[in-house]
Structures are given as structure tokens and as C-alpha cells.
Amino acid sequence: MSIETKRPDLARYAKEIMEIAQNAGLDFFETRFEMVDFDTMQQIAAYGGFPQRYPYWRFGMEYEKLRKQHVYGLGKIYELVINNDPCYAYLVADNELTDQKLVMAHVYAHCDFFKNNYWFSKTNRKMMDEMANHATRVRKHIDRYGHDTVESFIDICVTLDNLIDPHSPFMRREKHIGGVEEQRAAAERAASQSSPGFQAKPYMESWINPPAVMRRQREAELKERQESKGRLPEQPLRDVLRFLLEHAPLEDWESDVLAMIREEAYYFAPQGQTKIMNEGWATFWHSRLMTTKILRDEDIITYADHHSGTVAMSPGRLNPYKVGVELFRDIEDRWNRGRFGKEYEECSTMSEMRKWNKDVGLGREKIFEVRSIHNDVTFIDEFLTPEFVDRFKMYHYRYDPATRRMVVVNRDFKKIKQQLLFMLTNHMQPYIYVVDGNYGNRGELYLAHKHTGVDLDIKYAVETLKNVQRIWRRPAHLQAMINEEMVLFSFDGEQSQQQKIHEDLPKPAHSV
Amino acid sequence: MxxxxxxxxxxxxxxxxxxxxxxxxxxxxxxxxxxxxxxxxxxxxxxxxxLPHFRYGDNNDAGVGVGDGESGDPVDGQDGNMGPGGTQEGQHxxxxxxxxxxxxxxxxxxLKLPRIKPKGQHSITSEKDKYSGIRTTGPESLRHFKRTFRAALKRQIMAGLYDPDFPIVVPIRRDQRYRSWKTVKKPQSNAVIIYMMDVSGSMGDEQKELVRLEAFWIDAWLRRNYEGIESRYIVHDVRAGEVDRQTFFRIREDGGTKISSAFHLCKQVIETNYDPNEWNIYIFHFSDGDNSSESDSRECCRMIKEVLLPKANMFGYCQVASAYGSGNFINVIHEHLDKLDGVITSRVNTKDDIYDSLKTFFGAGK
Structure with a gap:
């Protein structure tokens, strides 16, 4: 129920805070607050923030966990906001007034982030309706094909829902001039004619670019082109789900379900890519607005208590709220005092650096720019400084097999940054590519894991590969590096198999 | 809604x-x-x-944290020197x-309840009062303030006597609510569970953790359903000894394994304390199945068959997986005691097997 009818007093605060936020420079979609009781809030949270989702047991599982947390006082959901136009946000009915104000300030900053951050720019802003449509469509399929059938298929799709390419919405491909065939022919002509050899005076040509070598090179190149021409996909593809949608022999309803789950995965992806920034930005603004404009005397204690709870750090765990807000504050401060650029970096003494203040006052402008163009990876890469790491006593830890616990390794800035970036890149998900949809010319699917320092979990990989096969129907393979050896996992519908990759296996087994 | x-x-x-x-x-x-x-x-x-996903494996255990600590300190903030010989009490x-x-x-x-037989002179059921209901009469000491207030508030709102700006609620006689009790009957029986655990060198922390969980659930399941259950704990390597509950789960010893030593002690415990005519006796033995000699394993089977089982309702053997040793004991039991009613075995390799193991033990309703 909207707060206008249920709690006019809160609606007044919402309006007041909206104006304060706008004056501070925040720019958001129209934001609607809904008042719900805690149980409804848990349902919405279990649904990933939406009032409607398709029927699925996983939401029920999430709900049970949230409810237990609530019952035992281990956690409480204060706010929920959906990236949608208009933005919807939920307030829990029995929260204190101070909390409600805090949540409102926090929510307006989130909405600003949704609207202005580049990584959200391609998301569907009518997702609330879309989710409701998905629910209706899945219900229809259930009525027609049976609950267990549809649910089992959703299970399969959900296990693959990280096989998307979060960057693909941003790729714009050049428009083809003329048909594909024509283009390819042109490229071939170019390849056969142009000699990519070294530049040489005409009389030196045959020595610097010997014809025999040149011919061999051209032939190799042409052969390569010939081979890739027949291959599907031409280039390894990260959007495995899209490939399956386009090429797997799915029933209509199955395509529909898979497409839905893919769409939802793309919708949620930017939230994973900007967790630290998004929460940091919202915390930065609720704290700024609350402490300078909104708080009344009687709110102070409650506010201080709850704010400090939000940004509390426990050892061994990084709180995205805290890291985010402190980085934004640090950026604002650095750009206000001109502590950036060549001159500052080249300061010869620490004391000079510490005293540095050029009073340029660019902080505000800078933080708004940062919130528009960065995601967590670039944010940390660009703005995490050794001083920051030092100030917040950050360390790098690792599992120690001797004591069987996590132990502090060191406080080396480079290692910490590297570890953070690794954890944020692709949201801790492995990179899986479709390499060949017609492996061994038998219509089998060939996936490959791009190794970035950490092996795949074998047990999970084997189980997941089974689900890939269930969609593809023909045998499916996964190439992955395990303990520094290339291994090929296969599932043919009945049996799982794994073998070291050796020379006798058909391509592309040892060429990727 | x-x-x-x-x-x-x-x-x-x-x-x-x-x-x-x-x-x-x-x-x-x-x-x-x-x-x-x-x-x-x-x-x-x-x-x-x-549900499975393609995801990274375990060689990924690293991260970034914040706080004090020198290189090599554990991250969870606990005292670093709490090894096996520590004197401090661990946090339970x-x-x-x-x-x-x-x-x-x-x-x-x-799961079905164990078929505990009425034995001994004690009554079969015990009665217990539980305050679980509400009624409109009762002694003042049992008045339920919140419910009374709620009833009064409801009545006043219905009658139009409630003014939100002057929220005074006055309960009258018929608003009063009192706690009431129900008498709950629980079957009471004389039952004893004897837990035996192998603590030889091959039983590591992981194995004990499994035993702890399994024993906890067995204990919990039986206690929930029966009043007056006693538990006894025996640990053994080549010799056996009786210990208390805390020690049972925390002890670490080394040495070889002679399972029959525990069975001898178990027999003694039963003979001195628990007359089979008076008591329902349940015996559980946990081990990694790596007995020192084949002849001892055979001796064990003889003891189960001729000494322990005639006195007990059930003999449960639970074998946990271990990195060392053959784990052969379970096979010996299968070989010699396969057809005996009352002998139940199960294997527990990971925590996930505990549930199935419980089902094996109690699924039949022994």
C-alpha cells in the first residue's frame, strides 16, 4: 500500500527528503514508497525485490532463511529498492521514524545511481511489469505441461544462469555494407593480394620478403579462414545462454523459459557489478543528508546507532557499505584539496604530501562523475590508494593448510588490490565460452573454461555439464585446466567421463 | 492476507x-x-x-579483510594458540x-520411534504441565497482561470508546485473560544409550565432528520422544575407558585400535548398572573401521552376537570415512552378522550422509 494513503506523515517526510536530495544534486526517477509489514517485506526480498515472480521453490527457500534470520534477531531488512522507472522502494511498517527517514535518504541515492550509472543504462526500466509477465507465462506453461516438468526445466536453466556476457549489451556492431558473403569474399581477396610482408625497396623485395615464405604465410592464413568459416560460433562466445537459445533443439515453452531466465540474469548483472559503488553511494548520501539537513535532536542516537551498524566491519569480511562510502569520501576530499595528478604524485616527502592543499574544490563534481562511469572493478582499480589501505588496516588473507584456518598473509598494497580486483572481476564467476557447436562434426557442444588462476570445482562442473547436455540434447564437453593439466569433461546423456586432452582428440580440443 | x-x-x-x-x-x-x-x-x-553452477573450486581460499593482526595470525579474531594442548575452554x-x-x-x-518395551516398575508415561493456552478465568498470578490489554483495546475500539489522542485503555472483568495449562503425556521408559567411539590416531577432527553430529541427532531424537533416557559414553583405542559427555566429543588420543576392548567395557557397564529386564538398551559404536587385527574383528562379532545383542534392543554401527586405514570392520560385520535382527550399520562420509544414516537407524522403528 502506498504511504500516501496509509501514512500521510511519512509521505510528508518523503517529499521533504526528496527536495533535499534534489537540491544536493541527486537526479532520480520518480520514487514511490510502499508500506509493508515485515512478513511481506521478507517475501519481496526473497523475490529479489519484486512483488511478483514466477512460481519456483528457490524463492520459498530464500524466504525460509530470511524468516529464520528475523525470528532469531540475526538480521533485519530495512530497505529494498527496485531499479525501475518509476523506482519502487519498500518501508517496513513497524520501523522507527528515524529509520524511515534514513531509508528514504538512502533510497533516493540508490535511484540516482540506477538512473545515472552507465552500467545500468541498458537495463529494462519496466522490469516490474516484465517480472509479472514472466510469472504469468510460467504459470501458463505449468497449467499446460505440469508443475514437475516445468520446474525441472527451470532447475536446469537456473544452474546455467551465470553463463552470460555482462558486457554484451554494450557492444554495438558496425552495420554490414552488402551481404555477408560479399564481405567475406572481399576479405579473402584482400588477404590473398596484400602482402603483409615488410616494407622494402622493389629491388630488395625478393630478399626481404622471399616469395616462398610469403606464399606459405598466405596459405596458412587462408586455411585458417576456411576453417573458421564453417565453425559455429565463429569466435568463442561468452553468452552461452544465447547460443543455446538460438541453436539448441528446444520446445517453444522451453525457449520461452530459458529466454526469461537469461533476461532476468542480464537485469540483475549490473547490481553485482556495482555492489560496492552502489551501496557506498547510497550510504555516502544518507549520511551527508541526514547529518546536515534531516536529523532532529531526538533522532540522533537512533541514527548513530543504526548507521554505525550499517558500516560496521568485522575481521575477515569486507563490508561493501563501508569500503564504498569511505572511498567516495576519500575521492571527494582528494579532489577538493587537489591531491591528484602528476605534481602531487611526485611530491618528494611524506610531510609535503600530508600538508598538500590546493583548495580547488572539485570534489563534488568528481564524485558525480565517478558514479556515472565506473563499476566496482574500475572504481577499485582507479581510486584505491596505499594511504587508504593503510588507514583502514586492510590485509590480504589466505587459507593455511597447516592450521586449517584463514591467516593474515600481509598488508602489501599491490597484493590487496590484486585480490580485490580478482574477487570483483566477473563477480567471482568463471569465464565459460562456447567454442564449437558441432564438435567432431557430430553436433556435439564444446565449452571451454578460460583459466584465470583458479581451477573450476570439478564436482559442480560435472553436475552442471549434465544440465548443459539436457538442453543441448547431444553430448556436451567442457575443457578446463585442472591442476595445470587440460582436462576434457564429457557427458553424453548417460555417462560422465573425463580425460586428459591429448593429440588424438579432434580439434578444437588442443587448439584453444 | x-x-x-x-x-x-x-x-x-x-x-x-x-x-x-x-x-x-x-x-x-x-x-x-x-x-x-x-x-x-x-x-x-x-x-x-x-543447485550446481560452474564455479571456482577450493584452491580459491583467499580474500581481503580489515583489522589488526600480524602476518600469520588467524583471521577469525580468535586466540591464535589454541592447539590441542590448550588449557582454555573452547567456545561451544x-x-x-x-x-x-x-x-x-x-x-x-x-523416522519411526524405537520400539521401547515397557520394562521395569516405572510407569510407562509421565505427565507434565505445559502453559500453552489462554482462558478467561484463572488466578491473578497467571494473568496474561498483553492479551488482557489487547482484549480491552479491541472492546474499546468496537464500542467507540477509544481516542487515539488520549489512548487510555481500561480493562474490565471480561477482558481479563489468563494463561492455562495442558497436561502433556510423554512415554516414560527406562532406556539407556551407550555410545562408543574409536579415538585412535586415525580418527581426525573431521571424523569426530561427524560423530559428534550424528550422536547429537540420535540423542536429540530419542530425548525428544522419551523421558528419562540415560546416556553413557565410552572411548577406546587399544584400551577402553568411560568418560563424560564433554570429554567424549573433545578427546584426542593416539594409538592403535582394538574394538573388542570397548565391547568388554560396554558389557561391564551393562552388567553392573542396567539389568536387561528393567532397561531398554541401545548401543551405538562409531569408528573408522580400521581395527588392528582380523582376529579381533571376529571376536567383536562374536561378542555382539552372544553378549551384547541378547541384552540390547539394538546395536548400531556407524562407520565414518577416514583418510587412513582399510575401513574393513563394516565388511566383517556384514559377513558375520548379516542376518541378525537388531544389528544396523551405516556409513557416513560427509555431513550430508548423516540424515540418511539416521534414517537407516530409525527408519525401521527398532
């Missing part, structure tokens, strides 16, 4: 209970939420279903009692 998610929740519960979608059961997980209740740490079990994590109701919900459909 019923929530839409109730249906999803119901469906999830049914999957967990194994009524529908049995194909998902292999992905069941038993997680926990850790909380604090006063000074005690409590653990709230949370069941889940974890208790499972919350509510989890037992939970257990009953989940397992109740599948």
Missing part, C-alpha cells in the same frame, strides 16, 4: 521432506546461521538446496532447541 510466496515455501518444504522431486535431494545442504543468545553461541540449522556452539521441533517436522514422517 496469505502471501503468494507461501506456495513456493510449501513446495520447498515438500522437496526437503522428500515427498516430491526426489531428483533434487542430492543437492540438499544443511547450513546453519550462527547467532548469540546471551553468552552462548547458538546455531540455527537452515536447510537448503544448492549449541544447537538451538527449536531445531528439534524442526527436526521432528522434517524427519517425523520418515
Amino acid at each position: 496469505a502471501l503468494k510466496i507461501e506456495k513456493d515455501h510449501q513446495r520447498f518444504r515438500q522437496i526437503v521432506k522428500g515427498k516430491i522431486r526426489k531428483d533434487l535431494r542430492k543437492f540438499l545442504t544443511r547450513g546453519e546461521l550462527l547467532g548469540k543468545e546471551g553468552e552462548r553461541m547458538i546455531s540455527i540449522p537452515v536447510r537448503g538446496i544448492e 556452539i549449541l544447537e538451538v532447541e527449536v531445531s528439534l521441533d524442526e527436526l521432528a517436522d522434517i524427519l517425523g514422517d520418515e
Whole structure:
């Protein structure tokens, strides 16, 4: 129920805070607050923030966990906001007034982030309706094909829902001039004619670019082109789900379900890519607005208590709220005092650096720019400084097999940054590519894991590969590096198999 | 208003209970939420279903944290020098009692109660008062303030006597609510559970953790259903000794394994304290199955058959997986005692097997 009818007093605060936020420079979609009781809030949270989702047991599982947390006082959901136009946000009915104000300030900053951050720019802003449509469509399929059938298929799709390419919405491909065939022919002509050899005076040509070598090179190149021409996909593809949608022999309803789950995965992806920034930005603004404009005397204690709870750090765990807000504050401060650029970096003494203040006052402008163009990876890469790491006593830890616990390794800035970036890149998900949809010319699917320092979990990989096969129907393979050896996992519908990759296996087994 | 998610929740519960979608059961997980209740740490079990994804494996255990600490210090902030010889008491994590109701919900459909026979002179049932109801009359000492207030508030609102700007609520006689009790009957019986554990060198911390969990649930399951159950704990390597509950779960010893030593002690404990005509006796033995000699294993089987089983309702043997040793004892039992009613064996390799193991022990209703 909207707060206008249920709690006019809160609606007044919402309006007041909206104006304060706008004056501070925040720019958001129209934001609607809904008042719900805690149980409804848990349902919405279990649904990933939406009032409607398709029927699925996983939401029920999430709900049970949230409810237990609530019952035992281990956690409480204060706010929920959906990236949608208009933005919807939920307030829990029995929260204190101070909390409600805090949540409102926090929510307006989130909405600003949704609207202005580049990584959200391609998301569907009518997702609330879309989710409701998905629910209706899945219900229809259930009525027609049976609950267990549809649910089992959703299970399969959900296990693959990280096989998307979060960057693909941003790729714009050049428009083809003329048909594909024509283009390819042109490229071939170019390849056969142009000699990519070294530049040489005409009389030196045959020595610097010997014809025999040149011919061999051209032939190799042409052969390569010939081979890739027949291959599907031409280039390894990260959007495995899209490939399956386009090429797997799915029933209509199955395509529909898979497409839905893919769409939802793309919708949620930017939230994973900007967790630290998004929460940091919202915390930065609720704290700024609350402490300078909104708080009344009687709110102070409650506010201080709850704010400090939000940004509390426990050892061994990084709180995205805290890291985010402190980085934004640090950026604002650095750009206000001109502590950036060549001159500052080249300061010869620490004391000079510490005293540095050029009073340029660019902080505000800078933080708004940062919130528009960065995601967590670039944010940390660009703005995490050794001083920051030092100030917040950050360390790098690792599992120690001797004591069987996590132990502090060191406080080396480079290692910490590297570890953070690794954890944020692709949201801790492995990179899986479709390499060949017609492996061994038998219509089998060939996936490959791009190794970035950490092996795949074998047990999970084997189980997941089974689900890939269930969609593809023909045998499916996964190439992955395990303990520094290339291994090929296969599932043919009945049996799982794994073998070291050796020379006798058909391509592309040892060429990727 | 019923929530839409109730249906999803119901469906999830049914999957967990194994009524529908049995194909998902292999992905069941038993997680926990850790909380604090006063000074005690409590653990709230949370069941889940974890579908597989392509994901990174375990050689990924690293991260970034914040706080004090030198290189080499453990991250969880606990005292670093709490090795095996430590004198400090470790922090115990208790499972919350509510989890037992939970257990009953989940397992109740599948587990049967042990057939405890009426033995001895004690009455079969015990009575207990539980304050669980509400009624309109009763002694003032049992007045339920909140309910009374609510009833008064309701009446005043209905009668139009309630003014939100001057919120005074005055209960009258018929608003008064009192706690009332119900008498609950619980079967009472003379039952004793004797737990025996192998603590030889090959039983590592992981194995003991499995035993601890398994024994905890056996204990919990029986205690929930019967009043007056006694427990005895025996540990053994080549020699056996009786210990208390705390020691049982925390002790670490080394040395070889001679299972029959524990059975001899078990026999003594039964003979001195528990007359089989008066007591229902349940014996559980936990081991990694790596007995020192084949002849001892045979001796054990003889003892189970001729000495222990005639006195006991059930002999349960639970073998945990271990990195060392042959784990052959379970095979010897199968070979020699296969047809004996009352001997039940199960294997537990990971935490996930505990549930199935419990089902093996109690599924038949012995």
C-alpha cells in the first residue's frame, strides 16, 4: 500500500527528503514508497525485490532463511529498492521514524545511481511489469505441461544462469555494407593480394620478403579462414545462454523459459557489478543528508546507532557499505584539496604530501562523475590508494593448510588490490565460452573454461555439464585446466567421463 | 492476507521432506546461521538446496579483510594458540532447541520411534504441565497482561470508546485473560544409550565432528520422544575407558585400535548398572573401521552376537570415512552378522550422509 494513503506523515517526510536530495544534486526517477509489514517485506526480498515472480521453490527457500534470520534477531531488512522507472522502494511498517527517514535518504541515492550509472543504462526500466509477465507465462506453461516438468526445466536453466556476457549489451556492431558473403569474399581477396610482408625497396623485395615464405604465410592464413568459416560460433562466445537459445533443439515453452531466465540474469548483472559503488553511494548520501539537513535532536542516537551498524566491519569480511562510502569520501576530499595528478604524485616527502592543499574544490563534481562511469572493478582499480589501505588496516588473507584456518598473509598494497580486483572481476564467476557447436562434426557442444588462476570445482562442473547436455540434447564437453593439466569433461546423456586432452582428440580440443 | 510466496515455501518444504522431486535431494545442504543468545553461541540449522553452477573450486581460499593482526595470525579474531594442548575452554556452539521441533517436522514422517518395551516398575508415561493456552478465568498470578490489554483495546475500539489522542485503555472483568495449562503425556521408559567411539590416531577432527553430529541427532531424537533416557559414553583405542559427555566429543588420543576392548567395557557397564529386564538398551559404536587385527574383528562379532545383542534392543554401527586405514570392520560385520535382527550399520562420509544414516537407524522403528 502506498504511504500516501496509509501514512500521510511519512509521505510528508518523503517529499521533504526528496527536495533535499534534489537540491544536493541527486537526479532520480520518480520514487514511490510502499508500506509493508515485515512478513511481506521478507517475501519481496526473497523475490529479489519484486512483488511478483514466477512460481519456483528457490524463492520459498530464500524466504525460509530470511524468516529464520528475523525470528532469531540475526538480521533485519530495512530497505529494498527496485531499479525501475518509476523506482519502487519498500518501508517496513513497524520501523522507527528515524529509520524511515534514513531509508528514504538512502533510497533516493540508490535511484540516482540506477538512473545515472552507465552500467545500468541498458537495463529494462519496466522490469516490474516484465517480472509479472514472466510469472504469468510460467504459470501458463505449468497449467499446460505440469508443475514437475516445468520446474525441472527451470532447475536446469537456473544452474546455467551465470553463463552470460555482462558486457554484451554494450557492444554495438558496425552495420554490414552488402551481404555477408560479399564481405567475406572481399576479405579473402584482400588477404590473398596484400602482402603483409615488410616494407622494402622493389629491388630488395625478393630478399626481404622471399616469395616462398610469403606464399606459405598466405596459405596458412587462408586455411585458417576456411576453417573458421564453417565453425559455429565463429569466435568463442561468452553468452552461452544465447547460443543455446538460438541453436539448441528446444520446445517453444522451453525457449520461452530459458529466454526469461537469461533476461532476468542480464537485469540483475549490473547490481553485482556495482555492489560496492552502489551501496557506498547510497550510504555516502544518507549520511551527508541526514547529518546536515534531516536529523532532529531526538533522532540522533537512533541514527548513530543504526548507521554505525550499517558500516560496521568485522575481521575477515569486507563490508561493501563501508569500503564504498569511505572511498567516495576519500575521492571527494582528494579532489577538493587537489591531491591528484602528476605534481602531487611526485611530491618528494611524506610531510609535503600530508600538508598538500590546493583548495580547488572539485570534489563534488568528481564524485558525480565517478558514479556515472565506473563499476566496482574500475572504481577499485582507479581510486584505491596505499594511504587508504593503510588507514583502514586492510590485509590480504589466505587459507593455511597447516592450521586449517584463514591467516593474515600481509598488508602489501599491490597484493590487496590484486585480490580485490580478482574477487570483483566477473563477480567471482568463471569465464565459460562456447567454442564449437558441432564438435567432431557430430553436433556435439564444446565449452571451454578460460583459466584465470583458479581451477573450476570439478564436482559442480560435472553436475552442471549434465544440465548443459539436457538442453543441448547431444553430448556436451567442457575443457578446463585442472591442476595445470587440460582436462576434457564429457557427458553424453548417460555417462560422465573425463580425460586428459591429448593429440588424438579432434580439434578444437588442443587448439584453444 | 496469505502471501503468494507461501506456495513456493510449501513446495520447498515438500522437496526437503522428500515427498516430491526426489531428483533434487542430492543437492540438499544443511547450513546453519550462527547467532548469540546471551553468552552462548547458538546455531540455527537452515536447510537448503544448492543447485550446481560452474564455479571456482577450493584452491580459491583467499580474500581481503580489515583489522589488526600480524602476518600469520588467524583471521577469525580468535586466540591464535589454541592447539590441542590448550588449557582454555573452547567456545561451544549449541544447537538451538527449536531445531528439534524442526527436526521432528522434517524427519517425523520418515523416522519411526524405537520400539521401547515397557520394562521395569516405572510407569510407562509421565505427565507434565505445559502453559500453552489462554482462558478467561484463572488466578491473578497467571494473568496474561498483553492479551488482557489487547482484549480491552479491541472492546474499546468496537464500542467507540477509544481516542487515539488520549489512548487510555481500561480493562474490565471480561477482558481479563489468563494463561492455562495442558497436561502433556510423554512415554516414560527406562532406556539407556551407550555410545562408543574409536579415538585412535586415525580418527581426525573431521571424523569426530561427524560423530559428534550424528550422536547429537540420535540423542536429540530419542530425548525428544522419551523421558528419562540415560546416556553413557565410552572411548577406546587399544584400551577402553568411560568418560563424560564433554570429554567424549573433545578427546584426542593416539594409538592403535582394538574394538573388542570397548565391547568388554560396554558389557561391564551393562552388567553392573542396567539389568536387561528393567532397561531398554541401545548401543551405538562409531569408528573408522580400521581395527588392528582380523582376529579381533571376529571376536567383536562374536561378542555382539552372544553378549551384547541378547541384552540390547539394538546395536548400531556407524562407520565414518577416514583418510587412513582399510575401513574393513563394516565388511566383517556384514559377513558375520548379516542376518541378525537388531544389528544396523551405516556409513557416513560427509555431513550430508548423516540424515540418511539416521534414517537407516530409525527408519525401521527398532
